[in-house]
Each structure stands twice: as structure tokens, then as C-alpha cells.
Amino acid sequence: MAEEKTYNKPLPDFRPETKPYWEGAKNHALVLPRSKETGKFFFYPRAMSPGEDMSENIEWVKASGKGKVWTYAIHHMGPSKAYKGDPPYVVALIELEEGVKMMSNVIDVDPHDVYIGMEVEVVYDDVTDEVTLPKFKPVK
């Protein structure tokens, strides 16, 4: 019997320019924007490179999906009732191998076992039929 999936938590406020990122996630790939002019990655995705180049010439590059926890906060309260039953959960800033940071959850681990510098890798949480959130779990 198919389980009816209900997801009441906030979904991303999409901007048109981030479509490749979310399409990548849906296909279970973490793709990061990089300025073709400077060769520099940046995150979060934007329509224009935030560097001095101000380039709109952006390529989307598949990331290794590996990184380290730069910092984390164990949430004992969520932002709304939709998070009931979730706490404690970990919101972390992950320093990716590509040199940029992204925010995500560290899952599949006791929150109190998470530490700064912990090696993590991306996993994909298909929260709805349309939206997949890249999350991270400890590298075994």
C-alpha cells in the first residue's frame, strides 16, 4: 500500500535562477554554481557571480558531495508546529570540498554525536514529488 506523503514544513522560496540546483537535487546530484570567468564556486546560487567579475556566465558543476561540519546547532524547538516531533534535530553549516559552505541538516546520527570537523556526505531527502532537499550524514 502506497504511503501518502504529507509534508507541511516550509518549502524553498524558489527564484528562477536556481532551477539547475533544484533539478540537480531532484535527480540526486548536488550541483554548484561556478563563475566561468573566475572559475570560482559560490553559494547560495545566484543569477550573477557575487565576485568582482559580476558575471552571469555561470556553469553548474556536480560536487563531490563531501564536506565537513563547520558549525551546528541542535534545535530543540522548530520554527513552527510543522516540526512537532522532529527536535532535537541538527542544523549545520557544511564546508564542502569545493570550498563553499551550505546549510543543511545532519541526519542518521545522534545529534550529540555531531562535532565540528565531522566528515559528512550528501544524501537526498525527497520531501515532495517536486522538491528534494540535499542533507548530510556522517561518512562511515
Added chain:
Amino acid sequence: MASDIPGTKEAREVLKKNKIVIAGVGETDQGKIPDRSSFHFLSQASKLAIEDAGIKKSDVDGLVTAFSLVEHTFMHCTTFADYFGMKPKFFSSVAVGGATAVWMAAEAAMAIASGQAEVVLCVRGDNTLSGISSSGMLALIREMCHGEFEFPYGLTTPGGYALAAQRYLHDYGATREQLAAVAVTMRKHAALKENAMNKDPLTIEDVISSRIIAEPLTKYDCSIISDGGAAFIVTTEDKAKELGIENDLAYLLGMGQGYSHQYMTTLENLDQIYNAINRSGQKAFQTAGLGVSDVDLAYLYDCFTITVLLELEGLGFVPKGEGGSFALEGRMEIGKDLPVNTHGGLLSQAHLGAMHHVVEATLQLRGDAGPRQVGDAEVALVHGNGGIVSAHSTILLGKEPLS
């Protein structure tokens, strides 16, 4: 930071020539006051500041307001001008989060120095505690983080500060007790402030054992939410004399801003935050020709305990990583090395951005701080922080004008 920041010499000349002052202050009741609207608080606070200055409402020709978290308006300053019944020649709404109140004073000074107005009312008021809906609170949390790349992961505002706190504890080997000590000092000061919301004694153990919100922060590491209003009047020494204002004047000696990031995602390291705080402070210090050792009182933005430590260190009062022991040793208390937030701050008095910080600094310099009075206070620093330790503003106020 030893190098000269461009523009400070020019700013000094402007402040010296105009002798910008805070000439009147007002604070309404603070706490849970369910029957008053945001605009009611704004009106009451304005009236109190006008009365404190001993001037007429019609003497005010400039208006700086901020925003309301409850009643959203596209043009906040003119919406209030209409409600209050005034026709300002200069009007502006400042909206840089917790950096707002401090920058309202700067905005008023710049307006006066450029001839836009002579007597500027700066006012904030809100019924945040009683009036905000759960959807309004959620919208506020959402606005504090990136709606696309942060909010879907369940980040809260305390969670954002917990990210900074966790990294701080890691980088400097600081302790939970040290963070908690900030809340304890604020509570001691609030006990001496007539309109403070939370006055019950608080111990380090109380802070650490209170409800965990976002580790490493607990309930008492987080500021309170309150209803209330506060206002201050900015003018020049000459105009104050002309209007017959009898209050001692608090002179604006310097001002500055510093920007680090908007979203935690784009924060490279803690130094980025320190540098923004330092830039904000140094701009004000260099304009005033003063240094940290000249500051008698510090009003630091204490939305969370961690913020106070980052600001103490970023402004240069103590070296990086040493704010915690400074707090734990009680050196921020009235009568000690550097009294911080003698009114109890956002952690215990009330939360209206840094409005009360500016008001209290003025009262102290005037000698009107009652049981909290720090006798020989001549120079006060006020620092505001908006976002998640993102946007900073600093002013220096003094008993005497720049010479």
C-alpha cells in the same frame, strides 16, 4: 585596527561644527501590555520624549522611525506622522534590524548637518509580545534566514545565533558558564530599572538548566519579547539653547557601521564578524578621537548572550576569546571595569532593538539614571547588531562636545 579609516576627519569636523546632541528621551511601560497598538506606543514614547525635553510638539521638524513587526507598513515614518499629527520637513524609516536604533541617531545627525531639519524625533514602539501572530512570528524567522537555502532546514533565529555560539566555543575554548554570566549580569542591572520586565534574580545554574532552545543556547541566553515604546530627540546644542531645553545634553562624538554578511551561509569565519564589529567601532572611535580606554559605559546588543562576547572582543575592549572570562568575573557589572547595559538590556529589561540602550546611555551621561547611576560616566558607546551578527552600527556619546 590602527590605520586611519577614510572619512573620519571629515565626520569629526561635521559633528564638531554642528554639536549634535540628544536632548530628550522617553520610555513607556514595558512588558506584556495587551491593550495598546504599535502606533499607540509610538505616540506615547514620542510625547514622553518631547515632554522630557520641555519643548512643544510643533518644535519637532524631523522624524525618524523604524518598522513594526506587527503592523507592516510600506512607509512607516509617514504613517506615524499622520497618526501622531505632525508635518515633518524630514522623514525617514531606518530598517537595519537590531542596528536600527543606533543608526536612527546617526540618520538624524546627518539630516541636521545637511540642513534638512533642526529637531528630529527618533521613535520606535511595538506590541510585539501581545500583537504578533504565529504566522507573523514565522514570517519574521523566515526573514532572518535565507528563504530558499536555509529556512527549509528548520533554522530558527536562536538557531542562527547558536551556530555562531557553537563555533565560538570551539575556536576559543569558551564555556557555557561564560555565556550564562552575560545573562546573569543583565538581570542584576534590570533589577535596578523601574520598567524592566524580568527582575527576579538569576544564577548561572538557572541559565544553564533552563529550557534548551538551540544548543548551546537555553531560554535565558535568548532575549525577551515585549511590548513598549521608546524615543529620543536629536538636535544641536545651539537649537537646544534656543528652545530653552534644560536637560544636560548628550553629545554625539562619532558614528560608524560595519557589515559582515546577511546569511550565515556566506559567513567565512568568525573573523569576518569581528572585522565588521571592529570597523563599526573604529569609525566611531576615530571620528571622536577616542579609544576603548576612554569608554566608561558600553551598551552592547544583547539579543543573545553570545552577541555580547563577540562585541566586547570585536570592539577591542578585550582580546578575542576573552569576553567570556570578562563576563564570568562580573567585570560588566555596575561599579566594575566596564558597566555594560546598566538598564538590563534585551535579555532582561525589554526588547525594542537598541532604543533603550540609547535612552539609558543618555540618562547616564545626564546623571539621571537613579539607582543605576555610574557616577563619573563621561563617554558611552552604543552598539547595535542586525540579522545574525550581520550588520553593525556604533555611536559614541559624551558629556562634553568634541573639542
